[in-house]
Amino acid sequence: MARAVTTRxxxxxxxxxxxxxxxxxxxxxxxxxTSFKTEAQAIANPPLFFSFDWTLENYGVVQERSDxxxxxxxxxxxxxxxxxxxxxxxxxxxxxxxxxxxxxxxDILLWMLSTKMLPAVGVLYPISLLFVKYNLLDTHGGLIVxxxxxxxxxxxxxxxxxxxxxxxxxxxxxRMDGAGLKEEILYVLTPMAxxxxxxxxxxNVILAWNEAFWxxxxxxxxxxxxxxxxxxxxxxxxxFYAKLSxxxxxxxxxxxxxxxxxxxxLVRGLTFGAVK
Amino acid sequence: xxxxxxxxxxxxxxDVDVIQPLDxxxxxxxxxxxxxPSGCGxxxxxxxxxxxxxxxxxxxxxxxxxxxDIPPAKRGLAMVFQSYALYPHMxxxxxxxxxxxxxxxxxxxxxxxxxxxxxxxxLTDYLDRRPxxxxxxxxxxxxxxxxxxxxxxxxxxxxxxxxLDAALRVGMRMEISELHKKLETTMIYVTHDQxxxxxxxxxIVVLRLGNIEQVGSPLELYQRPRNTFVAGFIGSPKxxxxxxxxxxxxxxxxxxxxxxxxxxxxxxGTWKGTVGVSEHLGSDTFFHVQCDFxxxxxxxxxxxxxxxxxxxxxxxxxxxxxxxxxxxxxxxIE
Numbered sequence: 001m002a003r004a005v006t007t008r009x010x011x012x013x014x015x016x017x018x019x020x021x022x023x024x025x026x027x028x029x030x031x032x033x034t035s036f037k038t039e040a041q042a043i044a045n046p047p048l049f050f051s052f053d054w055t056l057e058n059y060g061v062v063q064e065r066s067d068x069x070x071x072x073x074x075x076x077x078x079x080x081x082x083x084x085x086x087x088x089x090x091x092x093x094x095x096x097x098x099x100x101x102x103x104x105x106x107d108i109l110l111w112m113l114s115t116k117m118l119p120a121v122g123v124l125y126p127i128s129l130l131f132v133k134y135n136l137l138d139t140h141g142g143l144i145v146x147x148x149x150x151x152x153x154x155x156x157x158x159x160x161x162x163x164x165x166x167x168x169x170x171x172x173x174x175r176m177d178g179a180g181l182k183e184e185i186l187y188v189l190t191p192m193a194x195x196x197x198x199x200x201x202x203x204n205v206i207l208a209w210n211e212a213f214w215x216x217x218x219x220x221x222x223x224x225x226x227x228x229x230x231x232x233x234x235x236x237x238x239x240f241y242a243k244l245s246x247x248x249x250x251x252x253x254x255x256x257x258x259x260x261x262x263x264x265x266l267v268r269g270l271t272f273g274a275v276k
Numbered sequence: 277x278x279x280x281x282x283x284x285x286x287x288x289x290x291d292v293d294v295i296q297p298l299d300x301x302x303x304x305x306x307x308x309x310x311x312x313p314s315g316c317g318x319x320x321x322x323x324x325x326x327x328x329x330x331x332x333x334x335x336x337x338x339x340x341x342x343x344x345d346i347p348p349a350k351r352g353l354a355m356v357f358q359s360y361a362l363y364p365h366m367x368x369x370x371x372x373x374x375x376x377x378x379x380x381x382x383x384x385x386x387x388x389x390x391x392x393x394x395x396x397x398x399l400t401d402y403l404d405r406r407p408x409x410x411x412x413x414x415x416x417x418x419x420x421x422x423x424x425x426x427x428x429x430x431x432x433x434x435x436x437x438x439x440l441d442a443a444l445r446v447g448m449r450m451e452i453s454e455l456h457k458k459l460e461t462t463m464i465y466v467t468h469d470q471x472x473x474x475x476x477x478x479x480i481v482v483l484r485l486g487n488i489e490q491v492g493s494p495l496e497l498y499q500r501p502r503n504t505f506v507a508g509f510i511g512s513p514k515x516x517x518x519x520x521x522x523x524x525x526x527x528x529x530x531x532x533x534x535x536x537x538x539x540x541x542x543x544x545g546t547w548k549g550t551v552g553v554s555e556h557l558g559s560d561t562f563f564h565v566q567c568d569f570x571x572x573x574x575x576x577x578x579x580x581x582x583x584x585x586x587x588x589x590x591x592x593x594x595x596x597x598x599x600x601x602x603x604x605x606x607x608x609i610e
Contacts, residue, residue, distance in 0.1 A: 172328050173361035175348045176432075177422065178378035187374075191365045 028252070035059070035245035042242040058246035066229060068250055075225035075251075077140055078215070079208035082147035083201055086155045089148075091197075094159035095185060099168055109160065112153040120150070120213045131218055138220045146218065147208045154207070155200055162196025163189070199265040202258070209255045226251035278339065278429035278462030279304045280325060285334035287320055287486075294320050295486045297334070302430075302464060302479070304339075307456050310466045311473040312483035312509070318466045319434055321483070325464065326432050327351050339429060349378070354423035355432040358439065360415045362407040368394075368418050369403040375426040386425075393421040396455075413444045420455070430462035437472065449475060470510055474498070482506050504606040507532045513562060515600070516574045522547075528601035528609055535562060535577040537598035542584075545591025549574065551584045565590055 033049075034042050041052045062068070097105050127146065136142030166189065174188040190197065212227040219228055230251050233244040259266060280302045287295040294317050302308045310318040323329045325336060327348035336344050343351055354375070362371050369390060376386045394400045397417040407415055416436060423431055433452070437445045453476050456463050467473055473480050474494045482489040482497065482505075490502040494510075501507035507515045515532045523531045539545065540563070549567035559580050564573035576592060584590060601609040 167359060167361070169357045169359050169361040170363065172348075173355065173357060173422075174363075174374075175328065176326060176353065176355040177375035177426070178349045179374075180347075180349055183378060188363060192363075194365075 028256075031245045031248050031252075033245075034242055035249045037242050039240055039242045042245070058242045059250070062233070062243055062246045062250065066232065066247075068229065071224060071226045071229040071251075072254065074140070074223055075209055075227075075254075078143050078147060078223070078225050079205045081140065081144040082151065082208045083155075083204040085144060086148045086152050086204060087159075087197065087201060090152060090155040090159050090200075091185065091190065093156050094163050095189060097156070097160050098163035098166075099171060109157065112156060116150075116153055124217060127214075128217070137218060138222045138224070140223045143215060143218060143223055143225075146214050147211055150211070150214070151204050151207055155204055158200040158203070159193070159196065162193050162200070165196075166192050195265070198262075202262050202265055206255055206259065279337075280430060280462065280464070281335075281337040281340075282321075282325070283335040283337070285321075285324060285336060286332045287317075287324055287329065288332045293486060295324070295332075298486075298488055300481065300488065300491065302462060304462055305460045307453075307463045307465065307476060307478045308481060309473040309477035309479070310464065310481045310483060311468065311470055312489075314468055315485075316483040317486040318468075318481075318483050320486075322355075322432050322434055322464060322466045326353055326355050352426075352429045353432055354426045354428035354430075355434065356416075356419045356423050356436045358435040360407070360419040360439075362415055362418055362422075364407055367404050367406060368399060368410070368421075371407065371418055372403075372421045372425055375422060379426070389425045390421075393424050396424075397421050397451075412440050413448065416440065416448060420452070424455075424459070428461065430464060433463065433465040435466055435468070437467075438469075452476065471512060474510065480510075482509060500608065501532075501600065502608050504530055504532070504602050507600060507602070513575045513577075516570075516572075517602075518570050518574070520569060522569050523601075526599065526601055529604040530602040530606065532600035532602065533574075533594040533598060535575040537595045538574070538576045539593040539595065540576050540578050540582070541591045541593065542589075543591065545593040547574075547592040547594075549590055549592060551586060551588050551590055554584065554586070556580065563590070565592060567592070 035058055036054045036056070037048065037052050038055060038057070041048055044052075097109065131137045131142055134142075136145075170192070171184055171188060174184045179187065209225075210227070212231070215225050215227045216231055219225070230244070230247050233240065233247045282298060282300045284297045284299060285295060286293065286297050298321075310321060312318050320329065324331050327343070327346065331344060334344075335342060338351060338353070363374065366374065372390050372393060373386050376389065381389075390403070391400075394403055397420060399414070399417055399421060402410060402414060402418075407418065410418065416439075419436070436452075437448050440448060449472060452463075452465075456476075465472075465476060477494055479491065480494055480497050481491050484505055490497060490506045492500075497506060497510045501510060501515075504517060508517065511534055513535055515534050516538075517530050517532045519530050523529060547567050547569070549565040552564040552566050552573050554564070555562040557580065561578045561580055561582050563576045563578060563584060565576055566573045574592060603609055
């Protein structure tokens with residue numbers, strides 16, 4: 001498509017893109033900025049942008065008061081575990097939907113996605129009761145299973161779209177070459193789908209990392225991830241915005257860095273295989 | 277050993293019958309070609325033999341053993357696909373080794389077979405490349421190499437040359453024929469190109485709409501086509517088929533005469549016509565001659581030097597011994 005792009009048009013679109021980008025980034029920027037202020041400066045009106053006394057005091061206090069490393073470890077364990085478990089279940093599911101579809105495959109996919117439309121709170125009671133009954137409250141295992149289940153439809157969908165891009169003849173060739181189902185998935189399908197699986201993993205780690213509803217409701221101390229770490233600075237502490245910001249910054253830093261280094265994969269993941 | 281027998285095999289996709297009840301035997305060591313227009317079911321038939329599709333009813337036997345319910349991996353057949361279907365994430369060496377790896381062939385034996393296949397197929401210098409770095413012809417060779425090292429009881433080829441350019445296709449055709457002579461293994465080859473069928477096959481199976489129209493050697497099909505479909509499909513350019521008064525003279529509904537079995541004269545002959553388009557191929561010239569009694573121009577083969585100007589009158593004489601007669605159903609009359 002040859003289209004004459006005038007300089008003016010370029011300036012306008014670039015400006016708009018920057019504006020949207022800044023708008024989205026502003027809350028994160030403001031959180032990080034606030035974490036370096038004193039509590040008084042944090043609530044100053046008019047707000048202070050740069051002309052304040054930069055301090056690391058909040059980080060020190062947060063570090064003293066709670067065990068950041070334990071929360072961090074819980075987050076890594078829960079986000080990683082739920083994603084890994086989800087991938088193990090979703091690869092065969094997506095394989096069957098992509099390569100041996102039935103008349104109902106599309107319906108099943110839509111139905112799976114429709115579970116994402118249900119507000120989480122709608123199943124809070126039954127899930128909580130199950131957790132109580134099976135002693136899963138405040139355990140890693142329980143949380144990994146729940147987060148895996150809520151993200152499973154997305155994992156299956158994403159893998160399904162990636163697998164569909166793989167020519168079926170290559171899998172048939174593997175079958176002719178003597179590969180059973182296990183070998184076909186392990187040696188042929190999975191290696192070819194690695195880019196797709198990588199972006200799926202990445203997106204799901206982020207989703208699980210930031211998931212707050214279930215992590216807050218089903219954990220107390222032992223298995224509490226960083227979302228609970230942030231939450232512990234909000235309600236009981238009242239107006240300590242600077243410390244809350246410091247806690248938030250520490251909670252999002254690892255995932256922000258991960259996201260920064262894997263932008264390319266993420267974009268591919270978020271466009272759901274639409275960009276080849 | 278690789279005798280393949282189909283007994284009353286059918287295949288339906290939903291309400292559509294792709295393969296009508298069909299019996300066929302391919303003998304051990306034979307080069308069989310399935311040929312027919314697109315949609316005739318030839319690829320489906322190959323995939324049924326491979327086990328990539330389940331048959332709807334009937335029996336498939338390989339070497340006398342019922343293979344109907346055996347998965348493709350266990351049938352001992354090797355297949356070369358139209359798209360080559362190489363594993364893009366593996367080197368050529370690993371592609372070729374893959375079936376042996378699946379069969380748990382010892383490493384030194386694998387290495388020996390890879391080396392010998394690579395040598396036979398001129399791939400020795402490319403063993404460490406990925407398929408993406410190879411040309412179409414080389415990829416095709418890798419696909420064949422991957423099939424050879426399995427030492428299968430039969431090879432299945434699904435239009436393997438249709439993605440290659442014309443010059444390469446002729447070369448690969450020879451290579452596959454040579455391979456067959458060397459290995460003496462059963463080969464089943466699917467193509468829509470009747471030239472490939474004629475040049476390579478021991479046995480041609482002509483298919484149309486899921487039915488076998490005729491089975492026979494290339495020359496049998498050429499000399500004694502069982503019906504008007506086979507008559508028109510085998511041979512290039514195709515057989516002239518004439519209906520109406522001229523056919524009635526021979527007590528037939530349709531008569532057929534190949535372009536090379538018509539004598540051409542500027543002075544006298546059986547049929548008078550007007551020269552239309554001429555195709556000069558160098559070795560031969562094909563004239564398309566319009567005669568009053570025929571709906572379509574009659575194609576006539578002449579020597580390469582022969583020239584006739586457009587619109588001039590000519591006389592055609594079909595050689596009686598090469599005239600084919602067909603009844604109203606299109607079946608051959610002896």
